[in-house]
Amino acid sequence: MANLLWLQGGACSGNTMSFLNAEEPTVVELVTDFGVNILWHPSLGLEIGEQVSDLMNDLIAGKIPLDILVYEGSIIEGPNKTGTMNYFADRPMKDWVKELCGVAAYVVAIGDCATWGGIPAVPPNPSESTGMQFHKRHIGGFLGAGYKSKGGLPVINIPGCPAHPDWVTQILVAISTGRVKDVLLDEFNRPKTFFTDFVQTGCPNAISFSQKVDGHFGKRGGCLFYEVGCRGPMTRASCNRILWNRQSSKTRANHPCLGCTEPGFPHHDLVKGSVFKTLHYLGFLPRDVPAGTSKLAYYTRAGFEKAMGTVEAVTGTNKVHFETSK
Ligand code: SF4
Ligand code: SF4
Known part of the structure; x- marks a missing residue:
């Protein structure tokens, strides 16, 4: 079983909508067939308020193992790097993310906003948005170029606006079945299996x-x-x-x-x-x-x-x- 926590920052929920439409496998199959235990998700979780902050504090304290942290949306660092433009459970979201990334076995960034800042990071970028480990083309982003999760991988980037749902669920299967280390990543930490061919491959035009x-x-x-x-x-x-x-x-x-x-x-x-x-x-x-x-x-x-x-x-x-x- 793999414990999964999904958080959302500067986002439109488009990647959540995409995820819920996954077909190979579906979200239900992730849970029933592939052992993904969704601890909490902003659109699906029943817990509210302190129930969520207690859960996150237990994860950070190591009382509950965090196998997969999925992050959707940009990291909002504004104003002036305080992150208070995006408060969540009584703290700037970026502070939760930083601590959770310190205990997560694997971190997956879903969608352009989480991977490289996306639309929120377009200049003049009033929310001081950035991606988890990239800012646009440049490695670094919020966590820094050297970040690796406990499982030894950098943030796994599944970009797209939104990301294709099956790219998301298939990477989650790779993690939950212990095969993620076999997944090759490209220079932008995208799984090569989805991001090697050009879109033109297979285009009828x-x-x-x-x-x-x-x-x-x-x-x-x-x-x-x-x-x-x-x-x-x-x-x-x-x-x-x-x-x-x-x-x-x-x-x-x-x-x-x-x-x-x-x-x-x-x-x-x-x-x-x-x-x-x-x-x-x-x-x-x-x-x-x-x-x-x-x-x-x-x-x-x-x-x-x-x-x-x-x-x-x-x-x-x-x-x-x-x-x-x-
Ligand atoms: S066709 Fe191009 S713009 Fe459309 S989802 Fe694929 S990569 Fe994105
Ligand atoms: S429409 Fe033309 S440029 Fe676009 S993917 Fe198809 S063949 Fe390539």
């Missing part, structure tokens, strides 16, 4: 990317990179491999990826003033040419495909024919 066929919001066919700034080619996440609700993803629904699993999120475009940033106007797009194709043949074919208004996309074993919008 991928052939349109290489053929330079433009796509548009909500219209099937065409790549969303060129006109609406899809960040699928530079965002590491398994959204097109582990589908949302087992059904779909942003790019499958022809909405551009916003790059929400990368530490720069939200990627505000200073030039155009929009998060739907496209690199088109910069004029140095990496114009990939498929292997074994001359540039002339490639551009001739791309132009032909575009002029005909059709493109074939191959998704797994299914061949899908899309009409592109003109």
Whole structure:
């Protein structure tokens, strides 16, 4: 059995909503099949007031082992590093977090706000928000670069806005079954199993990317990179491999990826003033040419495909024919 405490700081509860929609496994299966004992959760816990502070004090004193601390939301350090903007159970939340991180076997940060500060940490950052062990791209954050939990790992980062529910529950299974040390982390302490492939992997528009066929919001066919700034080619996440609700993803629904699993999120475009940033106007797009194709043949074919208004996309074993919008 693994005791889990979930706390929430500067957050919108989006990651809790996501977590409750997990399917592989579900939250109920976490408890019944994988031995996760949820001691308290801000949206699910029945305890209030001193019952919660007593529980946290018992955890800090070692009377109850804390196997997993899950943290959602930014660490609010304002004003002036006092943390009093985010009081919880009679103390700044950051003080609870610091002490609980000192006794937790493993610490998991869920969502962009907890991992790197997310939206609350966007300048001018009036709440002085930061992430658990990163501030945007820079290691350090609230706990410092050298932090390791009692189990010997840094904070395990599951970013996203929100994080995919199955990324969360599957990491919790890895901890509760004693396999978390086999989970490889990347340079941002994200589990490689979810954050190695780019979002583009598995996107049905991928052939349109290489053929330079433009796509548009909500219209099937065409790549969303060129006109609406899809960040699928530079965002590491398994959204097109582990589908949302087992059904779909942003790019499958022809909405551009916003790059929400990368530490720069939200990627505000200073030039155009929009998060739907496209690199088109910069004029140095990496114009990939498929292997074994001359540039002339490639551009001739791309132009032909575009002029005909059709493109074939191959998704797994299914061949899908899309009409592109003109
Ligand atoms: S829509 Fe986005 S993820 Fe899909 S092929 Fe185009 S750039 Fe890549
Ligand atoms: S498609 Fe992109 S923006 Fe959407 S959830 Fe995945 S990583 Fe985030």
